[in-house]
Amino acid sequence: MLTITNLRLKIGEMRILNGVNFSVAPGEKLGIIGPNGSGKTTLFNCISGFNIAQTGKIVFRNRDITHLAPSKRAGLGIGRVFQNFGIFREMTVMENIQLALEANHRSVIFPWSKRNRQNKEKSLEFLATVGLDNRADEKAGSLSGGQMRLLEITRAIAFGAELFLLDEPTAGVSPKMKVQIEHSLKKLHDLNKTVLIIEHDINFIQQLCDRIIVLDLGRVMLDGSSEEVRNDPRLQEIYFGTNGHGAPEHSEGQPRIAAAV
Amino acid sequence: MDYLIHLAILVGIYLILAQSFNIVFGLGRMFNLAHIAVYAIGAYTTALLSTNLQMSFWICIPASMIISALFALLIGAISFKLDHDYFAIGSLAFSSVVTAVLINWKSLTRGVLGITGIPRPEVLGIDFSDNTNFLFLLSIFVAAVLISVGIIFKITFARCLRAQAEHSHAARSLGVNLVRLRTNAFIISSAYAGLAGAFFSYYINYIDPSSFGLHEMVFVLSIVIIGKPGSFWGVTAATFFLVLLPEPLRFLSISPSILGPMRQLLYSLILFGVVFWKRKTLFPVERSV
Ligand SMILES: Nc1ncnc2c1ncn2[C@@H]1O[C@H](COP(=O)(O)OP(=O)(O)O)[C@@H](O)[C@H]1O
Numbered sequence: 001m002l003t004i005t006n007l008r009l010k011i012g013e014m015r016i017l018n019g020v021n022f023s024v025a026p027g028e029k030l031g032i033i034g035p036n037g038s039g040k041t042t043l044f045n046c047i048s049g050f051n052i053a054q055t056g057k058i059v060f061r062n063r064d065i066t067h068l069a070p071s072k073r074a075g076l077g078i079g080r081v082f083q084n085f086g087i088f089r090e091m092t093v094m095e096n097i098q099l100a101l102e103a104n105h106r107s108v109i110f111p112w113s114k115r116n117r118q119n120k121e122k123s124l125e126f127l128a129t130v131g132l133d134n135r136a137d138e139k140a141g142s143l144s145g146g147q148m149r150l151l152e153i154t155r156a157i158a159f160g161a162e163l164f165l166l167d168e169p170t171a172g173v174s175p176k177m178k179v180q181i182e183h184s185l186k187k188l189h190d191l192n193k194t195v196l197i198i199e200h201d202i203n204f205i206q207q208l209c210d211r212i213i214v215l216d217l218g219r220v221m222l223d224g225s226s227e228e229v230r231n232d233p234r235l236q237e238i239y240f241g242t243n244g245h246g247a248p249e250h251s252e253g254q255p256r257i258a259a260a261v
Numbered sequence: 262m263d264y265l266i267h268l269a270i271l272v273g274i275y276l277i278l279a280q281s282f283n284i285v286f287g288l289g290r291m292f293n294l295a296h297i298a299v300y301a302i303g304a305y306t307t308a309l310l311s312t313n314l315q316m317s318f319w320i321c322i323p324a325s326m327i328i329s330a331l332f333a334l335l336i337g338a339i340s341f342k343l344d345h346d347y348f349a350i351g352s353l354a355f356s357s358v359v360t361a362v363l364i365n366w367k368s369l370t371r372g373v374l375g376i377t378g379i380p381r382p383e384v385l386g387i388d389f390s391d392n393t394n395f396l397f398l399l400s401i402f403v404a405a406v407l408i409s410v411g412i413i414f415k416i417t418f419a420r421c422l423r424a425q426a427e428h429s430h431a432a433r434s435l436g437v438n439l440v441r442l443r444t445n446a447f448i449i450s451s452a453y454a455g456l457a458g459a460f461f462s463y464y465i466n467y468i469d470p471s472s473f474g475l476h477e478m479v480f481v482l483s484i485v486i487i488g489k490p491g492s493f494w495g496v497t498a499a500t501f502f503l504v505l506l507p508e509p510l511r512f513l514s515i516s517p518s519i520l521g522p523m524r525q526l527l528y529s530l531i532l533f534g535v536v537f538w539k540r541k542t543l544f545p546v547e548r549s550v
C-alpha cells in the first residue's frame with residue numbers, strides 16, 4: 001500500500017527525518033510512537049505532500065508520489081486527520097462533510113441540483129453514524145474537541161480515503177469521547193482501510209494496531225508487533241534518553257508510556 | 262430626482278465592485294489590495310476603446326472584463342509567491358505600479374489629464390445619454406452580477422474558498438487545488454471589477470488616475486468589512502449604507518473643500534470602529550498542521 005524508502009528531510013539546518021524506512025500492507029493498522037519532536041507529524045506531512053523530502057522515495061499503491069502535490073495525493077486516497085484539528089470551524093458541521101463529498105466531483109454543483117440534495121442527504125447519513133446529525137446546521141467550531149475529531153475522521157471516510165493518517169486523534173479529548181473515537185477508528189478496521197496512527201497512549205494503540213514503529217531523532221528505531229515493541233527494553237531508553245542522545249526530552253507521552261511499560 | 266438617479270447609479274457600480282471583492286476577500290480572506298487597480302484597468306479599457314477606436318458597448322464591456330481578468334493572473338502569481346500579510350503588501354505594490362503606469366504612460370492614458378469625452382453607450386438603437394436610461398441599463402447588469410454572485414456563494418467553489426481561508430492544509434487534504442482555486446477566484450472577481458470600471462467610465466465620461474487611488478480601495482474594503490466578509494446580504498446592505506451615508510452632509514451648508522475630507526474621515530472612523538469591534542473574528546485564526 002505504502003512504502004517509504006530512505007526518507008530524509010532537512011528544514012533550514014535542522015535534520016528532521018534521517019532516513020525513514022517502512023512499509024504498510026493494505027488493511028494494516030500501524031501505530032507510530034516516539035517522543036515529542038521526533039518527527040512523527042513531519043513524516044505525515046511528507047506523506048501528505050506538505051513537505052517534500054530532499055532524498056528518498058514514497059510509493060503509494062505502486063505509484064511514486066514523492067513529488068506529487070498534496071491535492072493530487074488526496075485524490076489518490078490519502079486522508080488526513082490533523083494534530084491541531086483540521087475541521088473548518090467557521091463552516092457548519094454538514095458543510096464539512098459536504099465538501100468532502102464534493103471534492104470527488106470536479107463539476108460545479110449548483111445549490112438547486114439533484115447532486116447537491118443527494119450530497120446533503122449523504123452528509124446526514126455520515127453524521128448519523130457518529131451521532132452528530134442533530135448538530136448538522138451548527139458551526140463546527142461549536143463542537144467539543146472530541147466531537148471535532150469525530151467529525152474530522154468521518155469527513156476523511158466520506159472523502160473516500162483508503163489510507164488514513166491520524167495524528168494524535170485522542171490528544172486533549174475527554175475520556176468519554178475517547179471511547180467514541182476508538183469506536184469510529186474500529187469502524188475503519190471494519191471498512192478494511194489502511195491506517196497510520198500517531199498516538200502516545202500505548203494501551204490505546206495496542207488495542208487498535210497489530211504493529212508499532214517507534215520514531216526517534218527522525219529514524220525508525222523499532223518496528224515490530226505491538227507486543228514485541230512494548231516489551232522491548234530499547235523503548236524505555238528512547239523515552240528516557242539513556243541511549244546516549246543527551247538528557248531526556250520532556251514528552252507528553254512519557255508518563256503514560258512509563259506507566260504502561 | 263436627477264440627484265436620486267445619480268445616487269442609484271453609484272450604488273449600482275459599488276454593488277458590483279463590493280460583491281466582487283467579497284468573493285476574494287470575504288470568502289477566500291485574500292487581502293487583495295489591487296482590486297481597485299483592476300477596476301481602473303476595466304475603466305481605462307472602455308475609455309480608450311470607446312474614444313480612440315469608437316468601439317461599441319458590446320465590445321467594450323467584454324474587453325474590460327477580459328483584460329481585467331488577465332491582470333488577475335498577475336495578482337494570482339503574486340499570491341503564490343507571497344502569503345497573507347505579504348500578499349497584501351505585494352498586491353498594494355502591484356496597485357501602485359498600475360497607478361504609476363496610468364500617470365506616466367502619457368501617450369496612451371494622457372497621464373493626470375485623464376481621458377475625456379467618453380461617450381455614453383448606444384445599445385440596440387437606444388441612446389443611454391439620459392441618466393434614467395443609463396440607470397436602467399446598469400440595473401440589468403447589476404441584477405445579473407448579484408444573481409450570479411449569489412449563486413457563486415452557494416456552490417462548491419465558495420465552500421472551497423472558505424475552507425482554504427481557515428485551514429489550507431486541510432483543504433488540500435480534501436483534494437482542493439489551491440493554485441487553481443485562488444486563480445479562479447481572482448479571475449472571476451476581477452472580471453466583475455472590470456465590468457464596474459466600464460460602467461464607471463461610461464457614466465462619468467471622464468476618468469483620471471485620481472479616481473482609482475487608495476481611498477477607493479479603503480472604501481470598498483470598508484463596505485465588505487462593515488457588511489461582514491463573506492456575507493452576501495450584509496455586503497449588499499453595507500453598500501447602500503456607505504454610499505448614501507455622507508449624502509445628508511450635502512444639505513448642511515459646508516463648502517465642498519471641507520466636505521470631501523469630511524466624508525473620508527467619516528468612512529475611516531467607521532472602518533476603524535468596526536475593525537476594532539470585530540478584531541477577534543474578522544479573520545479566522547489561520548491554522549496549520
Ligand atoms: N516547518 C518547520 N520548520 C522548522 N522546524 C520544524 C518544522 N516542522 C517541524 N520542525 C521541527 O521538527 C521536529 C519534529 O517535529 P514534529 O514532526 O512536529 O514532531 P512530533 O510530531 O514527533 O512531535 C521538531 O523539532 C520541530 O521543531
Ligand SMILES: [Mg+2]
Pocket residue numbers: 040041042083167
Ligand atoms: Mg506531532
